[in-house]
Amino acid sequence: MDGFLNVLKPPGMTSHDVVAFLRKKLNIKKIGHLGTLDPGAAGVLPISIGKATRLSQYIFDLKKSYRAEITFGFSTDTLDKYGNIVEVTPVRQFTNDILENVIKKFEGNILQIPPIYSAKKINGKKLYEYARAGKEINIKPSTINIYEIKVLSYEIPYKLLIDVKCSKGTYIRALVRDICKSLSVAGYMSMLIRTSVGLFNIDNSYTLEDIKLDNYKLLDMDSILSLPSVYLDYIDSKKIMHGQCIENKYLFNTEKIVKLYNSDKMFIGIGNIRNSKIYVERLLFGAEE
Template sequence: MNGIINLIKPPGISSSGAIRKLKDILNVKKIGHGGTLDPNAVGVLPVLFGKATRLSEYLLNCDKTYIGEVTFGINTNTQDKWGEITDIHDIRDFSIAKVERVLERFRGTIDQTPPMYSAVKVRGQKLYQLARQGKDIPRSPRRVTIHQIDILDYDDKYRVLLKVKCSKGTYIRTLFADIGHALGWGGHMSFLLRVDVGVFNVNDGFTLEEIEDIMSSYGDVGKIALPMDYVLKMYPAVKVNDMGCTYIANGRRIDNRSLIDGFIEDLSSGTTVRLYHKDSFVALGIIQNNYIKPTKVFYGE
């Protein structure tokens, strides 16, 4: 089997743990996901299996949208409510207007330091492994983009519900903790739902239990599995003839003689394209001058 499933990861399980469960349900050898989600978070976790695992980088690079709750006044060592409390602040000047003013500082491109409780590696060791040993080491900031951060709701217990659309590599826990620090109140993430990853939305996903039921009833997941080129919709499609397909299968570049319609010159040099032969997705390619060079070939596998 080859394809992609929009899995809704439940809370209380790591992304890798969810993948192991799904691997057993699907009975496949190759499987991977399109971006780690915190163990206690819930939401979209796109899963690629079979040949589709070769396309994971296109999901990892996608923007993501979250709905999360930040609780102000309490800091924890993990920057979420499942960690140990390290500080408690007495908030006497809480106002949602003040929160909105501070949020403006976090819109756009910002530098963010990865949390100690994360899978980022430093000198071959994951940070969370060092954190569990009581170590706190210097980390280099990373540049991320917050495309959107809006207030959805709030209450009198200093809890604010936010919607965040961000670039890859953004830690929502850290974003919320940094907002709390900027306000002078402290704060931690108390809830997180990942709403979408690229083209995958929470409303179109399936739980582990639903997938298991479908496998038991039908023997496969054809009804819910998406074709592997589903994640590549942002790239133009190019149809090739038999000669072009043969060239692609051998890793050779193609020119206009291999196209069924259109001209390579219609696309800018450096453009990534999807290549199809008789309606079947056969490869990814890149425009180089007046040629298309195959970059990932799936035909014949």
């Protein structure tokens, strides 16, 4: 069993919990996830199964989208509803112009400081480990890209619902923190749903109940790899599947990572074109697999 599975993670489970559930259900050890989703959040959690776990490093720049609810009035140390209250402020009504002007400031390439309660690692330790130990640590900002923020609804004056399209590495809790700071009001992320990760969309995701009932379908291993395709002839297929490099007579004037297909048009792995040759980068099927 090899491929990717689009799982709809329920709130209350960690990404690791979902992987453990799938290992038991599918009776396979080689299972991983593409990007952690907070335990309190729900939504799309892409899962790699079998040989697909060996392709994670070739899945580049998956854009993500989220639906988040901001509740104004107080903030927490975890930036969501599960933390301890650290600040309380009066709540006032915002005009549409104020909301739009503040939100637009966060679109584009911006610097963001990750939440102290997060799994991001510094010096080999996760940030939440420092937080739980009461240790202060200097957290450097990361560059992220917010492609779009859209206001869906405003329940005056307490709740704001937004959709966010962003790059990998974006923390929506931190975005909510910074939006509230710009509005000069305390607030926290009261709900989060991840609606897409690359080609994985919430509309075609599978619940854990679906998976229990075997009502799911795996995505082909090559289907989400945004790489050029090279279809090898019979001789070159045999050489590549034995780990040999071959002359590049397929894609010219280029040096890049590519998807390799044998003469039967079956996806067999990842190749690396350089110096007019194609080298094996990751072989999934073949004598040297």
